[in-house]
Amino acid sequence: MAAQEADRLVDTVRDREIGVEQEHLDQVYRRLDEKIHEAEFLMKDAHRLGQVGTPGALAERDAQVFRAGVHLNRLNNEYEDFLFGRIDLLNGKDGKKGPDGAYTSIEPADDAVRADHTADIGETLHIGRMGVLDADYTPLVIDWRAPAAAPFYRATPVDPGRVVRRRVIRSKGRRVLGVEDDLMRPELTAALDGAELAVIGDGALMAALGRSRGHTMRDIVSSIQAEQDLVIRAPAASVTYVEGGPGTGKTAVALHRAAYLLYQDRRRYSGGILIVSPTPLLVSYTEGVLPSLGEEGQVAIRALGSLVDGAEATGYDDPATARVKGSARMLKVLRKAARGALEGGGAPQRLRVVAFGRRLELEAEELTRIRHAVLGGTAPVNLLRPRARRLLLDALYAQSGAGSRHNDPELAAELRSSFDEDVTTEDSFTGFLDAWWPELTPRQVLTAMADERRLGRWARRVLNPGEVRRLARSLRRPELSVHDVALLDELNTLLGTPARPRRRRELDPLDQLTGLEELMPVREESRRERAERLAQERTEYAHVIVDEAQDLTPMQWRMVGRRGRTATWTVVGDPAQSSWPLPEEAAEARDEALGTRPRRRFELTVNYRNPAEIAELAARVLALAMPGMTAPRAVRSTGVRPRFTALDGAELGAVVREEARRQLELVDGTVGVVVAMRRREEAAGWLDGLGERVVALGSLEAKGLEYDATVVVSPAEIADESPAGLRVLYVALTRATQQLTVVAGPRDEPDADGVPDLLRD
Ligand SMILES: Nc1ncnc2c1ncn2[C@@H]1O[C@H](COP(=O)(O)OP(=O)(O)OP(=O)(O)O)[C@@H](O)[C@H]1O
Numbered sequence: 064m065a066a067q068e069a070d071r072l073v074d075t076v077r078d079r080e081i082g083v084e085q086e087h088l089d090q091v092y093r094r095l096d097e098k099i100h101e102a103e104f105l106m107k108d109a110h111r112l113g114q115v116g117t118p119g120a121l122a123e124r125d126a127q128v129f130r131a132g133v134h135l136n137r138l139n140n141e142y143e144d145f146l147f148g149r150i151d152l153l154n155g156k157d158g159k160k161g162p163d164g165a166y167t168s169i170e171p172a173d174d175a176v177r178a179d180h181t182a183d184i185g186e187t188l189h190i191g192r193m194g195v196l197d198a199d200y201t202p203l204v205i206d207w208r209a210p211a212a213a214p215f216y217r218a219t220p221v222d223p224g225r226v227v228r229r230r231v232i233r234s235k236g237r238r239v240l241g242v243e244d245d246l247m248r249p250e251l252t253a254a255l256d257g258a259e260l261a262v263i264g265d266g267a268l269m270a271a272l273g274r275s276r277g278h279t280m281r282d283i284v285s286s287i288q289a290e291q292d293l294v295i296r297a298p299a300a301s302v303t304y305v306e307g308g309p310g311t312g313k314t315a316v317a318l319h320r321a322a323y324l325l326y327q328d329r330r331r332y333s334g335g336i337l338i339v340s341p342t343p344l345l346v347s348y349t350e351g352v353l354p355s356l357g358e359e360g361q362v363a364i365r366a367l368g369s370l371v372d373g374a375e376a377t378g379y380d381d382p383a384t385a386r387v388k389g390s391a392r393m394l395k396v397l398r399k400a401a402r403g404a405l406e407g408g409g410a411p412q413r414l415r416v417v418a419f420g421r422r423l424e425l426e427a428e429e430l431t432r433i434r435h436a437v438l439g440g441t442a443p444v445n446l447l448r449p450r451a452r453r454l455l456l457d458a459l460y461a462q463s464g465a466g467s468r469h470n471d472p473e474l475a476a477e478l479r480s481s482f483d484e485d486v487t488t489e490d491s492f493t494g495f496l497d498a499w500w501p502e503l504t505p506r507q508v509l510t511a512m513a514d515e516r517r518l519g520r521w522a523r524r525v526l527n528p529g530e531v532r533r534l535a536r537s538l539r540r541p542e543l544s545v546h547d548v549a550l551l552d553e554l555n556t557l558l559g560t561p562a563r564p565r566r567r568r569e570l571d572p573l574d575q576l577t578g579l580e581e582l583m584p585v586r587e588e589s590r591r592e593r594a595e596r597l598a599q600e601r602t603e604y605a606h607v608i609v610d611e612a613q614d615l616t617p618m619q620w621r622m623v624g625r626r627g628r629t630a631t632w633t634v635v636g637d638p639a640q641s642s643w644p645l646p647e648e649a650a651e652a653r654d655e656a657l658g659t660r661p662r663r664r665f666e667l668t669v670n671y672r673n674p675a676e677i678a679e680l681a682a683r684v685l686a687l688a689m690p691g692m693t694a695p696r697a698v699r700s701t702g703v704r705p706r707f708t709a710l711d712g713a714e715l716g717a718v719v720r721e722e723a724r725r726q727l728e729l730v731d732g733t734v735g736v737v738v739a740m741r742r743r744e745e746a747a748g749w750l751d752g753l754g755e756r757v758v759a760l761g762s763l764e765a766k767g768l769e770y771d772a773t774v775v776v777s778p779a780e781i782a783d784e785s786p787a788g789l790r791v792l793y794v795a796l797t798r799a800t801q802q803l804t805v806v807a808g809p810r811d812e813p814d815a816d817g818v819p820d821l822l823r824d
Contacts, residue, residue: 076261077242084232085239087189088146091203092237094195146191146204147232147285150215151255152225154185171225176251184227184255190215192284192357207284208296208326216292223247228260231285272671272699276732276771276800280348282355283315294665295320299328299606301660305635308695309681309797310672313635314767317608318349320633322356324606329361334605337630338364339623341611343377344760345767363604367619368545370626371552376543379740379763382785384537386644387530388546389616391652397508397550399521401444401557404503404511405434414495416459418485423459430499433458443559444503451500455492456483502561505554509547513538549618552625604630611766612636616643617652624656632657639689640794642763644786670695670797672769676704677803681796683822684778688789705803707817715808716749719776722804723750723757726772730801735760735770737795739780746776762791765798773799777808778821792821 153175176182194206205212218226226247233241243264253260268286287295294316297303303320307313321336340346343366350364368376380388387393414425425433437451438444460466460482469475486492512518515535522531537544543551607627609615613636615623634657643649670678678697685694710718719736726734734757738746746759760768762781775781775795782788796803811819 077263080242080261080263081239084146084149084230084234084242087203088232088234088237088239090197091146091189091191091195094197094203097198098195144192144232144234144285146189146234148190148207148212148215149230149232150188150190150218150226151184151228151230151253151260152186152188152214153182153227153253155225175225180250181252181254182227184253184260185225187255188212188215206326208323213292213296216287217289218247219289220247220249227251227253228262230263268671269699272800276769278348278733279351280315280318282319282352283312284319284356287316287319288312288669288671290665290667290669291316291319294667295323297663297665299324299331299631302632302634302657302662303665304662305633305665305667306637307635307667308637308639308670309794310670310678310697310769311667311695312669312671313637313667314345314349314610315352316667317610317633317635318352319356321362321606321608322353322358325358325361332361332605334603336362336606336608337604337626338362338608338610339370340364340366341614341766342366342764343368344764345610348768366545367615367622368543368548370622371548371555374543374548374551376545376548378542378544379761380537380544380546382644382787384533385544385546385616386786387526387534388537388544388550389618389643390645391617391648392525393550393618394553394621395525396512396518396522397553397557400508400512400518401503401554402438403517403521404508405444405500407511409498411495411498414455414459414492414499416486416489416492418459418482418489419463419465421463423462425455425458425462429458434500443557445561446559448496448500448502448561452487452496455496456486459486503558505551505558508554508558509538509550546616546618549616549622552622553618556625602626603628606631606633608633608635610635611640612653613638613641613646613649614643614766615649615653617648620649620652620656627656632660639685639692640766640790642766642785642787642791642794668695670697672800673697673797674703674801675700676702677796677799680705680803680822681793683824684789684793684796687821688793701801703802705805707805707807707813707819707822709807709811709813709817710809715776715806716745719746719774719806720749720753722774722806723753726774726802726804727753727756730771732756732771733758734772734774735765735768735798736774736776737762737765737781737798738776739784741784742776742780762795765795769798769800771800772802772804774804774806776806777811778805778819779810779812780808782821783810789821796822 153171155170155172155175172185175185188202188211189204190207190212191204192207193204194202194209195204197203202211207215214224214226215229218224218229229245229247231243232239233243241264244262246262268288271283271286283291291312294303294305297320305313305316317338321338324336325332338349340349346364346366346369353362353364366377368374379385412427412430414430416423433451433454437447437454440447440450442450460479463482465478465482466475469478512521513535515532518535519528519531522534526534538547603625604627607623607630609623609632612634634653638646641649673681675697678694682694685692706722708718708722719738723734723736736746736750736757736759738759738761740761740763743759743761743764750757750759758770762784773795775792778792778795781792781795785791796805805817805819805822807813807817807819811821813819814823
């Protein structure tokens with residue numbers, strides 16, 4: 064009876080608190096509606112200005128349409144949780160006002176807490192996705208990225224500053240659904256407007272972590288933790304370097320940092336922010352986060368296989384081939400190939416022209432001499448063509464004997480120029496030049512490298528014969544692999560692109576205002592199309608964020624480095640999850656890409672994804688893969704232990720299907736079945752017909768992703784598949800948020816409980 068009474072009391076307090084927040088949200092939306100009307104009025108007014116037609120009025124119209132449109136677009140966005148947080152603060156010591164008009168100081172005043180541990184709340188701030196000021200400029204909502212909002216994320220019971228209560232508000236559209244409170248100063252009895260401060264729920268973090276997962280990542284804006292907030296708001300100078308184990312929020316933090324940087328210095332980052340992601344799966348998993356934070360357009364998220372325009376590689380090489388293609392040794396091979404590809408079997412062996420009425424001819428030997436003289440230069444091969452042309456003309460002119468006819472330099476120069484004109488307008492000369500010094504594309508050079516004999520020449524003393532054979536064989540396949548893309552990019556630089564006269568495009572004055580496309584719904588552009596268009600327009604960025612940085616090969620670091628030569632960087636990764644077998648070589652390439660810029664290092668230490676039961680199992684593999692490395696601390700425990708299943712004579716596919724089906728019943732969200740790369744397609748067949756909630760993934764594709772439940776198939780196969788296999792297995796075991804099943808395959812040696820040898824304590 065007493066318990067029921069207490070429950071009812073809690074419900075009453077909860078309803079009252081929800082009502083309080085609803086009132087505030089209503090006030091916010093009233094204000095937003097006013098702003099929407101204002102923006103609409105500005106748009107109409109701008110239209111009228113445009114009809115005046117003078118250049119000044121037109122320019123003003125453009126600017127006004129632009130501003131009003133961007134504003135409208137943001138206001139009209141149907142946000143879930145537009146307003147998501149609140150902090151109740153003690154009076155401050157020395158209040159300094161931030162850009163939102165709110166105090167940024169976090170130190171309580173000396174007399175803020177009375178001797179009997181009572182205190183009054185001096186200030187309440189609401190935090191949301193966008194700042195909203197009331198008509199009298201009091202802040203109704205503070206943008207989560209404003210300095211004043213920092214205490215919402217940073218305050219902890221150990222270091223509470225002025226914060227007494229932190230509240231997360233859950234709302235949908237215009238309705239408040241619930242509140243969750245954390246007390247930062249539980250020792251205090253605090254009062255707000257004379258009444259004791261209420262505390263509801265067990266905190267927002269646990270509520271967020273327990274939610275089931277879909278196929279896209281959610282923002283964590285309402286529950287960013289203090290150590291994560293430090294990274295998100297770190298000053299953008301030079302390189303921000305973040306390490307942390309699986310599930311510590313590195314990807315989430317990287318995405319929120321992009322939004323923070325844009326907020327903090329929009330002009331600087333109009334140069335674009337590039338987020339490099341390891342796989343297209345992770346790109347599509349994460350690409351909704353920035354729009355949910357109100358940021359889109361300035362940020363391009365691209366997979367490593369799509370960083371070069373026109374290349375959209377998703378396929379993987381076998382580990383041994385990948386190791387060759389990713390190695391910095393490839394640079395030497397590519398340098399030789401870029402130059403050697405000119406001498407293909409089809410290159411003409413003789414040049415014949417008629418000039419000044421004489422037949423002139425250059426033989427193979429002379430042509431080879433000229434080619435070598437030209438290639439002695441260091442410029443990119445395609446940019447050496449004019450020099451090749453000139454040396455050919457020199458040789459032909461010398462043969463014609465015309466040079467000795469005049470002593471007068473002016474006449475001699477005139478004669479030479481008419482000789483050149485005579486020769487270069489002849490089809491036999493231009494045709495020869497096109498065939499003898501063609502403008503090479505990176506694809507053509509890669510194709511030339513597929514010839515094992517030629518590749519062997521270019522790779523002499525750099526690759527061994529086995530590596531040459533492997534590389535040539537893989538390049539004979541028509542489709543590009545992810546690792547080929549970095550080679551294409553390197554070749555692009557080695558070959559160079561000759562300057563071409565630009566075709567002038569008819570410019571609409573409105574085009575010049577960036578961001579205007581948001582206003583001009585001529586054609587709906589998908590998020591991916593927009594990112595692609597932006598990336599095509601840009602080759603360099605103002606800030607580069609590298610996710611899963613531990614996996615970049617040396618050649619990929621070179622490719623990414625080119626896109627941020629003058630950029631500031633955020634690099635996030637976990638050495639324990641690296642699938643690249645030679646970490647020192649990759650570190651060297653990374654340091655070259657980042658240059659001598661100073662670095663600020665951060666470490667994330669808490670695992671928000673895996674329950675302790677799963678993290679503990681994964682830590683056993685970590686101890687094998689990286690002895691001495693500490694696993695992050697799991698923040699919650701579910702009491703559900705991982706499940707182990709052995710084949711016991713049954714077929715692997717049937718057992719995996721049954722386990723996946725079982726998981727689908729246990730969780731509401733997604734199920735990921737992780738297999739060795741070579742079983743990818745086979746595994747998709749095993750799951751046929753089980754529905755969209757379950758997916759089959761190769762071990763390398765699981766990078767960065769997470770599922771409510773996972774089935775990890777045959778740990779030994781995953782571990783044996785590559786030299787970095789144990790680290791790849793560690794990745795596979797750390798993808799689940801609730802349930803994990805391990806199916807021992809033919810190569811595992813399970814004990815009586817089905818636990819494979821690799822996973823035993
Ligand atoms: N502060 C937080 N509040 C709520 N959820 C969080 C928080 N931090 C992280 N998460 C959740 O934890 C999960 C792991 O985050 P994320 O994928 O960013 O980790 P990661 O460090 O990149 O992991 P991995 O190295 O395994 O790829 C995600 O579901 C993320 O939403």
